[in-house]
Amino acid sequence: MxxxxxxxxxxxxxxxxxxxxxxxxxxxxxxxxxxxxxxxxxxxxxxxxxxxxxxxxxxxxxxxxxxxxxxxxxxxxxxxxxxxxxxxxxxxxxxxxxxxxxxxxxxxxxxxxxxxxxxRGHADSRIACGALVFDAQLGTFERDGLPLKLTALEWRVLSCLMLRKEVIVPRLDLMERVYEGDAEVDSNSIEVIIARLRRKIGHSAIETSRGLGYRLTAGADGAG
CATH class of the missing domain: 3.40.50.2300 (Response regulator)
Known part of the structure; x- marks a missing residue:
């Protein structure tokens, strides 16, 4: 955010x-x-x-x-x-x-x-997507009931995806909402963060829509 x-x-x-x-x-x-x-x-x-x-x-x-x-x-x-x-x-x-x-x-x-x-249209502070739960009031994530440890950049990307779960979030939108205005950003930085998140929450939990962006889904969130 x-x-x-x-x-x-x-x-x-x-x-x-x-x-x-x-x-x-x-x-x-x-x-x-x-x-x-x-x-x-x-x-x-x-x-x-x-x-x-x-x-x-x-x-x-x-x-x-x-x-x-x-x-x-x-x-x-x-x-x-x-x-x-x-x-x-x-x-x-x-x-x-x-x-x-x-x-x-x-x-x-x-x-x-x-x-x-x-x-983002969420009345309840606890937002669930499959095994993943985001307490938007406390700013914490859990997976399968256990705390999820994230870096600041991982947290920003995942919270952005979570607040728009099951919706494709454009890559540019993620870039704009993850980095501060004076940050020096590598062209593949979002892809690197997405790869790290997939290792933590399950590869299939974040779908890639080529040319569009990424979607957090509850359809399949197994590990790896």
């Missing part, structure tokens, strides 16, 4: 980014509203964390820009303002959730996971 963080407080932004990366999210950060508006319109993100008090362009204007451009990404607003009118303004502009500073980073992570899960 890839998140856009638009926050001008350098210390807070570093804390949020570190916490999200520790939970396997890919994070792109910008400190001003103009860059945030551009990134949110042109790049692929699973969600955005958006501060309201930004230089160059305020958060409400950024959000309105995204919605006017037809960008449906879930948006969690951060603000030092706790007045009801400010919250109403944010929701009217298209926000999906709201956190007032100061807040616990753990709560932000949990709220963000919930936003991403619901945006």
């Amino acid at each position: 890839r998140v856009l963080l638009v926050e001008d407080d350098a210390a807070l932004a570093a804390e949020i980014a570190a916490a999200l990366r520790a939970e396997n999210f890919a994070v792109d950060h910008t400190a001003d509203g103009e860059d945030g508006a551009h990134l949110g319109e042109t790049e692929a993100y699973d969600a955005a964390v958006l501060d309201l008090g930004l230089p160059k362009l305020d958060g409400i204007s950024v959000l309105r820009h995204w919605r006017a451009a037809g960008r449906p990404l879930p948006v969690l607003i951060l603000t030092a303002r706790d007045g009801w009118s400010d919250k109403v303004q944010g929701f009217k502009a298209g926000a999906d959730d709201y956190l007032v500073k100061p807040f616990r980073i753990e709560e932000l992570v949990m709220r963000l996971r919930a936003l991403v899960r619901r945006s």
